[in-house]
Amino acid sequence: MKQIRVAVIGYGVAGQIFHAPLIASNAQYELAMIVTGNEDRAAAARTCYPNAQVVAETAAVFEEAAGIDLVVIASPHHTHVPYAKMAVARGMDVVIDKPIAPSSKAARELMAEATALGRIVTVFQNRRWDGDYLTVKDVVDSGVLGEIFQFESAFSWREAFTGAGWKETTPVTEGGGITYDLAPHLMDQAIGLFGAITDLHGELDSRNTNGVNDDDSFITMRHESGVRTRLWMSKCHDLTRPRFRVVGSQGILESYGLDPQEGQLAAGQLPGFLGYGIHPEFSNVVVDAGDRRESPKLAGEYQTFYADLAQCIAVRGVPPVAAQDAIAVLELIERVTRDFGTDSGAPTPA
Secondary structure (H helix, E strand, O other): OOOOEEEEOOOOOOHHHHHHHHHOOOEEEEEEEEEEEOHHHHHHHHHHHHEEEEEOOHHHHHHHHOOOOEEOOOOOOOHHHHHHHHHHHHOOEEEEEEEOOOOOHHHHHHHHHHHHHHEEEEEEEEEHOOOHHHHHHHHHHOOOOEEEEEEEEEOOOOOOOOOOOHHHHOOHEEEOHHHHHHHHHHHHHHHHHHHOOEEEEEEEOOOOOOOOOEEEEEEEEEEEOOOOOEEEEEEEEOOOOOOOOEOOOEEEEOOOOOOHHHHHHHHOOOOOOOOOOOOOOEEEEEEOOOEEEEEOOOOOOOOOHHHHHHHHHHHOOOOOHHHHHHHHHHHHHHHHHHOOOOOOOOOOOO
């Protein structure tokens, strides 16, 4: 089968750590072009991928001579829809790093155009293939915990505020802030486990007094199934609570530590390497008060996204992540930022 020629727009964390390595390590793809205006990142890209053309301007992707089949958009959130529309208009399929767009309205308009043109648009929800999440889903589906009452999910790290990055300077109304950064993952995982959401409440705080968006936030949701989900997101402190905690009528599952794949990919460890995707920590399953046992997590498998996408492109089939799933989550994020932020759309500073 002919290799799929790929252009990656953006070579920050998403492009450099996730997309480029996963694409380059899959023989079904050719990493043909990388777009970055940052000279240091461009030099790094040329070193890592000498066969890829590294350019500073996005326009090069859309020139007919480039021969690009798939555009991966890993640039700031406000660029997602404009670049995706340009791609589908030129007959290219698209991967958009989460969130799909700053607004659900813009996302729906994009999907209407893509559908009319017969193009595939999917969203990189890589956390569906975190090993700890796969473990939680396996345990929940097994029924060993009984009827599920509560689900808790936390993702946090400590990051110095510089005021220089686009995620720090972009207002919530344009897709900035920790909620737009992490809720697309955490909400998507919760819905994948327990179904659609009926009610939600948010506490969106800016701990940095010079911040223009939220950096320490909490969201609670009720599913149609009756399960109550609680989500913590922060870049103000290291993770101290369990990454996942599931409370059921017959037991509790607790999972500690973050999935290792991001760190492994950043260090050059690719899918197929010994130990790739394997957690050093354990999942603790409490079946009853007298029986607490530990079991290893399943291995993470981010490579599954691009493997499934290649098959989808070949047969024009179902993408690995439906854009409608991402839009449904985006609508929830809009609700929580609208109802629990200020009139301007930015969170109220703590």
